[in-house]
Amino acid sequence: MKQQEVFKALADPTRRAILKRLQGGALTAGEIGEAFDITPASLSHHFAVLKHADLVRTERQGQFIVYSLNSTVMEDLTRMVLDLFPSKGSQGGKR
Amino acid sequence: MKQQEVFKALADPTRRAILKRLQGGALTAGEIGEAFDITPASLSHHFAVLKHADLVRTERQGQFIVYSLNSTVMEDLTRMVLDLFPSKGSQGGKR
DNA sequence: GTTATATTTAGAGATTTGTCTAAATATCTA
DNA sequence: TAGATATTTAGACAAATCTCTAAATATAAC
Known part of the structure; x- marks a missing residue:
């Protein structure tokens, strides 16, 4: 596991919110996006970071x-x- | 607890290494710095971030x-x- | 008090990051 | 095939981040 990628991915509040949204189960990019005041392009960037950190999986339907x-x-x-x-x-206690 | 500050603090590898160094017990700024190829000023910046996230405590001796x-x-x-x-x-399972 | 050591603060510069718009790709429907 | 919808990619820009050097502060030792 790429420790650095994971911690970096978690450092952004939008990405943490995306993860929380997914707690209820799988969602399409569009469904996730409804909750955020951000363009699809920006959202897609966050998805890429989360994927790179292996925190999310994707499947085309x-x-x-x-x-x-x-x-x-x-x-x-x-x-x-x-x-x-x-x-x-x-x-370790006091020195 | 300031969640955002904590995650941000952990996003940097140097800061995570500092935390690991402190696992063995308290250390002075200088002692911590020995392990890093970085100026004392830069190190001090990282200390400030860790402190701001309340991940470390300081005491003057x-x-x-x-x-x-x-x-x-x-x-x-x-x-x-x-x-x-x-x-x-x-x-949640498959949709 | 002066000098040395330890650490922080201030300010600058390069890199990274998050956002956007515009364009590209993939799939569906007619 | 053409048009609509869903998502990503490319490129640009502003803001944040990490690093540095130089200077400031605090304590210790002489």
Whole structure:
């Protein structure tokens, strides 16, 4: 997993909101876009970043492109976060 | 907790490395800097971002300024990440 | 008080990022 | 095939970000 891509992808509030929107299940690009005051082109850029980080999956269905969360990344992400902080009780104290 | 500040702070690899360095316990700015090929000024900028996100704490000790992880944020951060993804088994299926 | 060490602040410059408009691609429907 | 809809790609621009050098601040040691 590309740690850097994932953290970068999560750094933008619009992208985090996109992920949250997908929690309820897969949506087309257009359906996702309804919630944002942003052009389809800009939205598409965010999709590209999320895809590059492997946080979402896509599937074409006729005219539409359907986005869904890549839930397997969740585990990795949690691990990455946990890895950033010492486990409880193991932290170095005062010097 | 300022979610946006936290995610932004974590988006930079140098800052994540700083956090990892602090896992072993508190360190002075100079000690942290030894590991990076970067000027003290740039490092100080990263410290400011981490502090602003409340990810680290500081304490002056004479000439030195000692940085340590703010471990209480860990819990919040994990919650933020978990919140971004549906809990296992609850994810919406195909449409 | 002067000098040295540790760190931050200020300001500048190059790169990256998020947004837009315009144009391109893909699919559907008639 | 032609026209409509859905989405992406290309290119431009402003704002944010990371880095640097130079200067400022704070403490320590003499």
